[in-house]
Amino acid sequence: MTDQTPQPRCNARRDNRALRVTNVCTKKPHHGPSDHYDAERGVTWPHVIPSAPLRPSWQKLLRTIAAHDTGDGVMFDSAPRGRWRMRGSTYTVNTDTFRVLDRFGMVDVGNGHTDPVRLTDDGRAYLDARSARSKRAS
Template identity: 60%
Template sequence: MPSSDITPASIKLLRTIAEKDDGHGVVFHTEPRSRWRLDGSRYTVNARTFFPLAGNGLVDVGNGSTDPVKITPEGRAYLQKLDHDKKPEPQQSASSAA
């Protein structure tokens, strides 16, 4: 599993890529101040937001410049684990506890 350096911003980026990636990747365009904007949207992130995702093998950034960004199977598995761990435990009712 990935290291603990994955910030909430990186997790949001990973979820966005997972939602948009249809198997061909997601295109990001360079913006001023080391930022990247998702094609067709106003969603913009700092370049460093990609580093823990790529460094942990959760996304494939290709050449890191013009290639579409693709979520990896490891990235999808990581999101599934996060979602599974986030689910609350079922509450026992007072009548069933007795």
């Protein structure tokens, strides 16, 4: 009979009711040097800005928030089928799109329900880098 010692499990979990992923993993081997500790939320995020282009839906949401964020953030209201609608517009986006951008640290969704969505410095840096690359290519 083989030794069936249980392996330590990561206690990261998703809060599907909110727009953000709640990662409360405390297992050190799970995380690498690119991690970032968010003291306000009290969680550690694997904070990575992707070098490859984001998916088109992620880029569109990032550009839309950048275009409409005047410093106070952009409000999104709950819409049917797991979507969020930008207040005063017909633009709707899937909840998972917010989760990905929040996990990359490109947007701040606040509490995920009533707080405005804000573009972070990392999100601006990504958009600037992408626009610089597209200018060089043309």
